[in-house]
Amino acid sequence: MSPREVRGTIFNVQPFSVYDGPGIRTTVFFKGCNLRCVWCHNPESYTYEPQIQFQPEKCIGCGACFAVCPRKAHVLDEEGVHRIDRRNCTGCGACAGECFAGALALTGRNVTAGELFSMLEQDRDYFARSGGGVTFSGGECMTQPEFLKALLTQCREAGIHTAVDTAGCVPSERFEEILPLADLFLYDVKAARSETHRCLTGVGNEQILDNLRMLSDRGARIIVRIPYVPGEEGAQGAQSAGNALAGNVHEMLEIAEILKPLRLEAVEFLAYHRLGEGKRASLDMELKKFGVPAPDAVEEVCAKFRKMGIPARYSR
């Protein structure tokens, strides 16, 4: 199979992306993730299969979705409110295809690497002018390794700069596979202690840190990205490793100790924001509201990193 024919699932393509690596970039969001970060602002990326998103405020009550759904997943609850019974919904998209008001949308599309590359290629003049390129993000792009490799191969052949945005929780062989093809890694470090990491994301971080060290040893270009997530709003939870609602701020200096010996191009802080809240509601997911950090607080931690010789930066 040629690289162009390899298929994968994505849920969004964002051209003119200026926060995911250098220059003007197009960021491709892969669908499916093996982490469950409690603050995730792309919850539609969790599953590998397409999902239905529902925004009731756009519904015009035409009833087409009820009629077309093969599993009768569209229901009226006891109060007569239109809901999706997620247990029955298979994400077939039949309802979204009939919903012209845009209240129902199928998030996720299965595409060939060739089809996607044609779209990415349209902005190559902007990439060339700005020192930008394409960033593969997610979800976790490393969980669709063949698709990722096929895209990286095409970009390399076309001379388009690539960045792989990953949380790193995959076998090291997958990094070995793409190392010669990726120009840059945007590598998430979310906690220092494995216990904390498990609590915040559902998995420990041993493999993640091992992969990061391996990439550093192999001379890969790496920008580490640290989400800066204060504790849950209003909660007085103890800042301990076992408490997901405590966020990760209390482990920042321990993260610095881990990063200090590595060869990193930069360390970027990403302050928690609330853009994902509406998306969670549209997917019937539980919402946890973390505190939005004061920019000065992030800047302060950033300065401490720099003092330790780590090339940290924070863009407000």
Next chain:
Amino acid sequence: MSAMSERVELSSEVRQRIRSMHDSKIYYNDEKLKRYGGHIDIDDHGFICFNELEFAPETHEDGMVYGCGMIGRNLRRFMNAIPAYIHPDSALAGAWAGVFQRFANIGLRPGDEAPAELKAIYEKYDIHQNGVGAMNHLGPDMTIGLRLGWRGLLDKIRYYRKFNAPADTDFYDGEEELVLGMLEYVRRHADYAREMAAQAEDAFHRNNYQEIAKINENLLEAPPRTFREACQFLAHFQSVDRTYYAGGALGQIDELLRPYYEKESKAGTLSDEEAIWIVASLLYNDTHYCQVGGQIPDGSRGLTSRISYLILQATHEIHIPNNLAVRVYEGMDEELLRRAVEYILEDGSGVCFSLSKGCEEGFAKNGHPMELARMRAKVGCNWTALPGIEYPLQDVTRLNMAFALVHALDDLMAGEEEPSLEGLWEHFCRHLQILVDCNKDSYDWHYEVVSRNTPEIVLNLFCHGPIERGLNCAQGGVDIIGLNVDGIALATVADSFAAIEERVVREKRLTWQEMYDAVKSDFAGKENIRLMLNSISRFGAPDSPAEKWAIRTRDTYVQMVTSSPTPKHHLKVIPGMFSHGDVYYYGEKLPATPNGRHAGDPISHSTEPDPGFAKGIASFSPTLKANAVAKTQPGYGNSAPLHLDIDTDMLGREGGADTLMALIHAHEQMGGTLINLNCITKEQIRRAHADPASEPDLVVRVTGYSAFFASLSREYRQQIVDRYLTAEEQKV
């Protein structure tokens, strides 16, 4: 940073003077809004509402003003009636008092208006701007004025009047009267400055008024000799140019001023700070269109000089609407572009960007050498023209292609044949051809009548030929005639064809009749059908089938325009696709369209996708929009602009200028022709829309021109808001 590009640190005195002009501009703007019904949707002009001004024009028996001689006599009297004005902190004298047609019934004499057969077509297709009687859309060569001065222009008129000795002297009579009026206007300002000097209470203002008196007295006798005199000459020109049909072009301003600047700068008689103050005073006087940067005709050298940077800084310092463009091309002085972008990031808006590749290579396709194409400067809100040698009439015609589609659909459904997409296309082409032909006929008519009614009495003075030949520039006064015809509503048409193709032909969700009935009833009780048609992948989305309809429509339109000159006088016609900000106006009478657009809703802008076009897998981005606009340029050098409204919260703070520069350059290389850039936050635009008075300083680039946001009508403000915020975001 080189010495050429270094920013000037202004003293607090100069900063204060410029600030004072800025504040006066806000004040006068407020006065204008009170007087003119709360909003002004065109260029933010520099005129002042003089309460005491009354004027009784000399007219023909029919009560109208027409003919060069009569216009000249009236303008002479009118310029004398305008009260003398000098802003106390300005380096220059003069202001204008609103367009002359507000004070006189001027225009085509009865019988010279468009004939009934053309009017019937205007009526059927809702053509408001057909080119008949169109005025002022050409660019002057101001070096003519700067070399001769008002006195020299008078001598030139008298010389050629005698030399040519025409049987009918009306043309020279009018031109001579106008220049005499200008000399009297200058004289009154010199006298007024002397009076003000006598009353001044402090040394600066006394000296300033005396200096203004002196330069105006000099200008009575001779051409400008100094930088300040040159700017004063240009300011007086701006005043009379605007007065007569709101003309608005200066041209390559850095090159106009460079000889004066370099001479005095070298001699130590003009500091950079003074130069900025004087240019700011010129900008306060009016918002004439002009350009910095670009290349000399052979392309071997850039035109950017120290004065280019000072002009740019003056626009930043005074921070009022301005119509300066920076010319962008491969190999340009990148520092000039960077500075312009940095000012925009700081101020929210600023200059626009005229793009060489599309403008020049396109113009050369009309059969002109590239050397000539490079001389075409940005002298109008969306357009470039050859200063002083071209009669282009851009931005004065609009053919609403969506009206051709509406009639095509009616014809198709009334016909006996089974409806089909290609059948609809054929009807559409037939109606579009009627529109284009009508405009060519209109231009023939215009050519026959305009010179005897409303000659370009002001701009003739600053063109190569009219005075020498005794001919209005529209009638052989200048050598190059290439009349523009703008076709508009491209995305409205393309999305309509694509919606029918997808929902009726391919998916068969609707029959032709169901679709037609829904459209004819303006979707009354058929909201789901409207949403079905509206929710296709629209023009601008990367994988949209509408793009092929956009390109097919553009190609067909361009071919119809370029395939033949006007039928009677064989005048060259050039295609353009600029809608101005009039997308609401041209939507008002347009019935519902198959793209799910309600009757009366706005049409799409120029060749841009409709707001909210990106709904598929790819999210909205400036690059998607830029790609769509680059692909659908009319291609013959006349601009179809790209509006980039960048949310500065989205743009990385560090490297923001680099990002925008890359975007501008890439669009230029893709064939784009003009970029209008606003850089503000979504929050600011939301706040200003809810309460315009809360942001009196907010300047935005509307289309080719810039204006205070608070001056615009709700519909015009909405256009800017639609470019920034999605429908959902606007509900928050």
